[in-house]
Amino acid sequence: KAGVTQTPRYLIKTRGQQVTLSCSPISGHRSVSWYQQTPGQGLQFLFEYFSETQRNKGNFPGRFSGRQFSNSRSEMNVSTLELGDSALYLCASSPQTGELSPLHFGNGTRLTVT
Amino acid sequence: EDKVVQSPLSLVVHEGDTVTLNCSYEVTNFRSLLWYKQEKKAPTFLFMLTSSGIEKKSGRLSSILDKKELFSILNITATQTGDSAIYLCAAVNPHALNFGKGTSLLVTP
Numbered sequence: 001k002a003g004v005t006q007t008p009r010y011l012i013k014t015r016g017q018q019v020t021l022s023c024s025p026i027s028g029h030r031s032v033s034w035y036q037q038t039p040g041q042g043l044q045f046l047f048e049y050f051s052e053t054q055r056n057k058g059n060f061p062g063r064f065s066g067r068q069f070s071n072s073r074s075e076m077n078v079s080t081l082e083l084g085d086s087a088l089y090l091c092a093s094s095p096q097t098g099e100l101s102p103l104h105f106g107n108g109t110r111l112t113v114t
Numbered sequence: 115e116d117k118v119v120q121s122p123l124s125l126v127v128h129e130g131d132t133v134t135l136n137c138s139y140e141v142t143n144f145r146s147l148l149w150y151k152q153e154k155k156a157p158t159f160l161f162m163l164t165s166s167g168i169e170k171k172s173g174r175l176s177s178i179l180d181k182k183e184l185f186s187i188l189n190i191t192a193t194q195t196g197d198s199a200i201y202l203c204a205a206v207n208p209h210a211l212n213f214g215k216g217t218s219l220l221v222t223p
Binding site: 003004033035041042043044045048056058090102103104105106107108 | 148150155156157158159162202204208209210211212213214215216
């Protein structure tokens with residue numbers, strides 16, 4: 001079974017631009033979550049989608065948004081990029097939503113904002 | 115505010131040593147605690163703990179949860195250089211996985 005696939009692997013953008021990251025979950029997984037990882041803050045939860053609906057959202061500004069398609073693939077968008085958005089963005093999938101379903105992570109997209 | 119604290123933040127040991135990593139949590143509506151190992155990229159799942167006092171084992175790794183004292187430990191015996199990684203714990207509630215900042219473990223030959 002293929003794992004969680006994230007594209008692109010690396011991105012360099014300038015301040016003020018916007019960016020879209022993509023995540024394909026493990027086949028059959030319907031829940032997709034997004035996390036931001038930085039050295040200072042660790043892994044921080046952005047949002048979770050299940051069956052095309054946002055189920056939960058972390059404490060990030062409205063510049064961070066996402067969506068999920070009918071095939072469970074998900075995209076995350078960050079508008080008006082700031083230097084502090086430089087991070088590793090990790091996507092994770094699980095078979096079901098909810099708290100008893102461990103996440104399977106992708107390799108991440110490394111975003112650098114200059 | 116939900117909080118997960120891991121200690122130590124970093125650790126250097128010699129091959130063959132035994133290490134204990136700590137994770138304490140204060141999370142509303144706690145459901146489970148997860149441990150992950152992160153080497154270069156994707157965190158890989160190690161354990162899910164939902165009940166107090168029941169040890170989970172996988173080879174040289176084991177973990178246990180104390181829901182009364184709100185902590186979990188991850189033990190690694192007979193460490194090998196391949197155990198070098200960041201170990202993450204996450205306390206799960208219905209809203210999110212709340213991750214700690216991780217323990218960076220370096221095992222030297």
